[in-house]
Amino acid sequence: MKMKRHIVSCGIVPVIMILNQSLLVAMPMDQAIDKIANRLDTQQIKNGLSKGSWPGEANLTGSILAGMVGAYKLKCNSDYKRSAEWGGDYIIWAAQGNYYGDEIYALTCLSQISPDPKNNPWRTVVANFYDNVKKSIGGTENYVSNFENTEPSTAVFYLANHVVAAYYVDAMDKKLWREGLINLLSRVDDSSIYPVMALGAATWALAQTGPLDKTDIHSSGEGASYWEFKKLADLPNLLLSHQVQDGQPGAGGFYWQFWHMDGSPNGYTEDAIFATRGLVAAYYANPDPNLELAILKAHEALLEGINSDGEVWERLSHEGSIYYAYSGEMLQVLNELVIPGDLDLNGNVNSADYSILINNWYATDCSKYCSCYGADLNQDGRVDFWDFSIMADKWLRRLSH
């Protein structure tokens, strides 16, 4: 009898685990953003020296607050903006002038939602930082080369954020940052701890800050063999090659290593987030139907990785640890996944979005974020035919396949 019960219980556990994987239901994007952002807002430390950071994750504040900015851009909830600004204050206090890459990138996000994105305190801090690095002993070249002293995929993550931030403020040495990123990327291989995540982060940064052209990634000759004969133009296809295909467990997500044969679980949330961000940036740089299809699949897989409480796990299958940083990074990618013109965030551009546009027709004071319900699509301060043409171009586009 006992044996029978044991057999039954042993049998039930894997069945429940399998069902858990197959029954993951993607939450609608609109709800997912609020669930995650509300949880982050609630859990943020609201007083004391650590005010603005998140419990146990002070050094990850940059990644989290950048996500809160993304949530604010999409939902126009002032609580999200306030939360992000507290995070920014904390970073400036804690970093003492020397920032982690994701911290300095987060400050550029705060600059974007400021009343004047071209002149605000956040932007000044970012510009001063890159200026100080240039003036430091050894200059930017020395500072960037110091990233070689850490694990390559971790270095690529931080450098990718630096590159985007340096280009945002048009730093004098921005090209040195970009070259440093390419050099570090060439050192990433399967002995690194986040190979695919690093590939995604690098593609995200490089596609936004210059052409993905015939530049040789392995030009130094000191890189890993994986990069031999690889060009920047190959990056999007390399990312595509690491996406888990339909019919495989975790389809739409990404393998975490280049060789796909490690036998360990795939579907890490951070890999999916950064690989998707890389694909989106590459798509905007050079629209390609293959990229679009991959992005749609990744989008579904990402939404399945969020539970009903707005928690984001280490793996999209709701396994592993839960960290606020994963939530922040998830909000960042969701913000980048919204189709231009999808003003109500329902996943497609249709008559509901058109009516929002019409209701704000010829509104002229749209320079502030959220002042015209997002209808100022080209962000020129007014809602007019240019915005209509953007919406028309995306008409009936859906985030499903």
Add this chain to the structure above:
Amino acid sequence: MSKTCMERNGRNEKIYFRLGITIVALVLVAMMGFGTVAYAASGGNSSTQLEDERGIFNPFTLNVIKVSSNGGSNAVIASVARPEIRIPVRPVLRSFFRPPLVTAAP
């Protein structure tokens, strides 16, 4: 329940009891063995270095255990290496890195 069945159950319980004791003893012996090696590896200190540079418990820092013949001198007579693992252990969270920013004197 018949007497025969009860007797059989009694025998089974004894067998399981002995089996359990044997397993516990084996585990204890294995743990003591590991403790001895770890103690020697620490050069005679009672605590082993199982923490990474951030002070977080990480058993994978114990890559190579060197066993000293005289409990702490520099004479290393044997090296017990963990088999090389090609796949890196993927941390739950990235480590934190920013280079030092050394400003030039004005």
